[in-house]
Amino acid sequence: MASTSPTIFRPPPLHSHPPHNPHFASASFLWNSPPPAATASRLRCSVSTTPNSSVLPAADRTSIAWGCEIESLESASGLQQWLSQSGLPPQKMAIQRVEVGERGLVALKNIRKGEKLLFVPPSLFITADSEWGCPEAGDVLKRNSVPDWPLLATYLISEASLMKSSRWSDYISALPRQPYSLLYWTRQELDQYLEASQIRERAIERVNNVVGTYNDLKLRIFSKHPQLFPEEIFNLETFKWSFGILFSRLVRLPSMDGRVALIPWADMLNHSCDVETFLDYDKSSQGVVFTTDRAYQPGEQVFISYGKKSNGELLLSYGFVPKEGTNPSDSAELRLQIKKSDKAYREKMDALKKHGLSTSQCFPLQVTGWPIELMAYAYLAVSPPSVSAHFEELAAAASNKDTVKKDFRFPELDEQAMQFILDSCELSISKYSKFLQEIGTMDLDVTSPKQLNRRVFLKQLAVDLCTSERRILFRTQYILRRRLRDLRSGELRALRLFDGLRNIFK
Numbered sequence: 001m002a003s004t005s006p007t008i009f010r011p012p013p014l015h016s017h018p019p020h021n022p023h024f025a026s027a028s029f030l031w032n033s034p035p036p037a038a039t040a041s042r043l044r045c046s047v048s049t050t051p052n053s054s055v056l057p058a059a060d061r062t063s064i065a066w067g068c069e070i071e072s073l074e075s076a077s078g079l080q081q082w083l084s085q086s087g088l089p090p091q092k093m094a095i096q097r098v099e100v101g102e103r104g105l106v107a108l109k110n111i112r113k114g115e116k117l118l119f120v121p122p123s124l125f126i127t128a129d130s131e132w133g134c135p136e137a138g139d140v141l142k143r144n145s146v147p148d149w150p151l152l153a154t155y156l157i158s159e160a161s162l163m164k165s166s167r168w169s170d171y172i173s174a175l176p177r178q179p180y181s182l183l184y185w186t187r188q189e190l191d192q193y194l195e196a197s198q199i200r201e202r203a204i205e206r207v208n209n210v211v212g213t214y215n216d217l218k219l220r221i222f223s224k225h226p227q228l229f230p231e232e233i234f235n236l237e238t239f240k241w242s243f244g245i246l247f248s249r250l251v252r253l254p255s256m257d258g259r260v261a262l263i264p265w266a267d268m269l270n271h272s273c274d275v276e277t278f279l280d281y282d283k284s285s286q287g288v289v290f291t292t293d294r295a296y297q298p299g300e301q302v303f304i305s306y307g308k309k310s311n312g313e314l315l316l317s318y319g320f321v322p323k324e325g326t327n328p329s330d331s332a333e334l335r336l337q338i339k340k341s342d343k344a345y346r347e348k349m350d351a352l353k354k355h356g357l358s359t360s361q362c363f364p365l366q367v368t369g370w371p372i373e374l375m376a377y378a379y380l381a382v383s384p385p386s387v388s389a390h391f392e393e394l395a396a397a398a399s400n401k402d403t404v405k406k407d408f409r410f411p412e413l414d415e416q417a418m419q420f421i422l423d424s425c426e427l428s429i430s431k432y433s434k435f436l437q438e439i440g441t442m443d444l445d446v447t448s449p450k451q452l453n454r455r456v457f458l459k460q461l462a463v464d465l466c467t468s469e470r471r472i473l474f475r476t477q478y479i480l481r482r483r484l485r486d487l488r489s490g491e492l493r494a495l496r497l498f499d500g501l502r503n504i505f506k
């Protein structure tokens with residue numbers, strides 16, 4: 001895919017574990033064509049540049065002027081009323097305060113296993129084709145071929161700024177004013193709390209992409225149409241909000257060719273690692289539905305799955321970490337590095353480069369094992385210069401391209417490769433353990449109770465994430481130690497047998 005823009009929302013790094021469920025969208029957008037010369041149309045939109053400051057408590061003046069505090073159910077009841085007036089059929093669930101996810105959909109009646117629920121009609125979807133309250137702004141973005149994600153981010157801000165005159169006003173009022181997302185962590189918080197986890201780098205990359213996307217839109221479009229996109233409304237703070245909303249609520253609909261959409265009402269469902277059902281468009285009922293994979297009784301919270309995501313990925317996009325040991329899709333990234341002192345360092349680096357890899361590479365570990373790509377990388381790392389003819393083959397196998405043959409075997413390198421992975425694993429465990437020990441004594445150093453609450457909350461998330469990632473590393477360490485022991489005792493037995501035979505022949 002060619003990009004003419006310096007700002008791209010890069011697809012998530014390629015992993016070799018099974019593809020994630022497609023329904024909750026992952027960010028991936030490219031700006032494909034250069035913007036045509038802007039043709040000034042007659043501008044007649046007016047956006048409210050004086051946010052309703054009465055909505056915000058004094059301490060939050062820098063925050064955005066729409067959305068709600070998630071604990072409040074007032075806007076949720078406004079949302080339910082508007083939805084039923086706008087074509088949402090009667091529901092077996094209602095928005096309530098819940099233990100998992102703060103607000104969620106709770107069963108009002110008995111719900112059977114295998115029942116279809118929701119039936120949100122397409123007229124209630126927000127997509128890249130939705131009509132703009134300010135059509136001129138939408139036209140400018142479309143003329144500039146802005147991809148779906150930044151287009152939707154701008155759309156949300158544009159509609160939010162129209163307040164009551166937007167057709168989505170009741171929906172936007174019920175969106176969280178500050179979505180739980182790593183986008184809201186400062187760089188210092190990311191460095192401090194996620195020091196041991198590879199999610200820190202992904203979060204920094206994501207923040208940079210959002211900032212880059214906003215700067216790009218500003219340079220190419222907003223600055224050329226200041227009447228349509230005033231900076232008081234279209235600024236980094238509001239973009240952080242709209243991207244936070246998209247990361248935590250945008251849905252990819254497999255039955256609509258992977259279209260991405262915000263689906264009011266359906267986006268009130270929280271995630272559970274115990275269910276597998278997901279949102280999709282149902283052609284027969286012409287609406288977004290999901291089919292329950294268990295029964296619910298009145299009063300129980302109803303869940304869907306946001307996809308087979310690790311705890312780190314859930315924290316990154318949705319701002320929560322499931323309880324330790326409850327997520328079968330959990331994984332931890334292990335960094336493997338080829339030492340500069342390696343005699344074949346250059347040759348290995350060149351082979352890796354050819355396949356889009358480098359001499360320092362992360363691979364996902366799960367409690368059930370590790371990918372074949374990691375093993376190939378480890379073989380390459382421990383290969384002596386005498387087997388340089390195989391470097392290219394191993395580098396190709398370490399890349400996660402489906403087309404590459406992966407049936408390599410180097411039994412003579414097995415022990416060294418496993419020891420290499422074990423050493424990297426133990427190094428990583430020591431980083432997690434040091435962090436978890438230090439965070440217990442970390443000074444929260446704040447004066448306001450609001451700040452203190454936030455710190456305690458972030459600290460807990462960091463502890464939960466690091467504990468779950470370290471657990472996977474411990475499991476990997478255990479398996480590797482056992483295999484190495486078996487390998488060594490097998491070799492020892494073979495050696496004893498050989499000695500025995502030699503003695504007989506003597």
Ligand SMILES: C[S@@+](CC[C@H](N)C(=O)[O-])C[C@H]1O[C@@H](n2cnc3c(N)ncnc32)[C@H](O)[C@@H]1O
Binds near residue numbers: 104271272320
């Ligand atoms: C699609 S929205 C679901 C509705 C959301 N609870 C609300 O009140 O607007 C996704 C957000 O819900 C929360 N959430 C979803 N599943 C959760 C879970 N299992 N544990 C904690 N929070 C969860 C997170 O804040 C996440 O960013």
